[in-house]
Amino acid sequence: MVSPEDWMRVRRGLRFGQRLRGTVTAVPRPGAIGVFMDLGLAVDGYVDVSLLPRDPARWPVEGTACDVEVWWADDRPRIALKPVDRRFLRDDFTAWQRATRPDWPERVPVERAWVDAAAARRRTGVVERTLRAAGWAPGRNVPTGGWRAALEASGLVRMHRAARGFLAEFGGLRVRVDGPGITCARTPFHFDPGLLTGEEDRFADWSAALGRAVFPIGELDEGRFFLGIDERGEVYLLETWVARFGPVRDALEKLVLGIAPERVDVGPAY
Structure with a gap:
């Protein structure tokens, strides 16, 4: 269990769009809930199903090491991620991103995401x-x-x-x-x-x-x-x-x- 203090320390050093290297640790329900990743930090990463391809056969499997970018953070001590490799992104990602987050990456400190989430x-x-x-x-x-x-x-x-x-x-x-x-x-x-x-x-x-x-x-x-x-x-x-x-x-x-x-x-x- 990550303490609030540990989460504060991690998020102080992060920015939206920042690139990280991670390894897939779990794909519990392919096509349903997304992918969990180890980033070598005190908190885990997560790629939401909404960013991944519709076909789960294209999802990264457990053990896959790949580059990701910081996508979002909310009240949970977990970093939401976006894969860099377009093979692991939904086919219409560019159009979808323009519609949902047109200014991304905002280069906003992740610690401000608490306020943005509100x-x-x-x-x-x-x-x-x-x-x-x-x-x-x-x-x-x-x-x-x-x-x-x-x-x-x-x-x-x-x-x-x-x-x-x-x-x-x-x-x-x-x-x-x-x-x-x-x-x-x-x-x-x-x-x-x-x-x-x-x-x-x-x-x-x-x-x-x-x-x-x-x-x-x-x-x-x-x-x-x-x-x-x-x-x-x-x-x-x-x-x-x-x-x-x-x-x-x-x-x-x-x-x-x-x-x-x-x-x-x-x-x-x-």
Whole structure:
């Protein structure tokens, strides 16, 4: 079983259209479900039946070594592949590709595929609807002085402009989501830095480790994890380890849709 951390490490180095060498390890149901491949990585590869010839007699057999290209990635820790050798491609591949993925290879980092896999959900407006249901609206502007006074009293953290702007728009929102997400379960989050009074030392220590001023903005999963934002507007998850959600817009989408943040490799603060 591949851990989320192993999958993150693998996908960081991949691009759509990147060429790899693989060996077919299984063809469980020729003509039905596709071909599994060993790429020499922590995760396996897979050629979907939709890319393969209609006649399974033309499919690569177990033990075949061939070149493949990175075709897609979604919530499963597995790399979807496209054979380079046209003998192993559907006869109408060129026309089919123009109709289904006209811009391929997009040269997009595979790690962005998590967000791309959620594009259909984005287009339905699920992120905006979820935030509106929690009380957000364009132009929302709530006072932040109380949170600033409470947390700065420790002398360990200071509310910078990025934190003030974020909390003015999103502070106080309690977002209730659950169920399966794109790469991880969707869990509720609450943008209330007052919940983190007493945790200022944790934020100060992680700020020193990251070289960023991370200010508390709330909690995730009913207090299991803490959320913070640095002076550049990047959102983080903090525990005894740290992970980055990215800029505010990306962070909101990941929190609502269930897309895991990227673990940051820094020395332990705890």
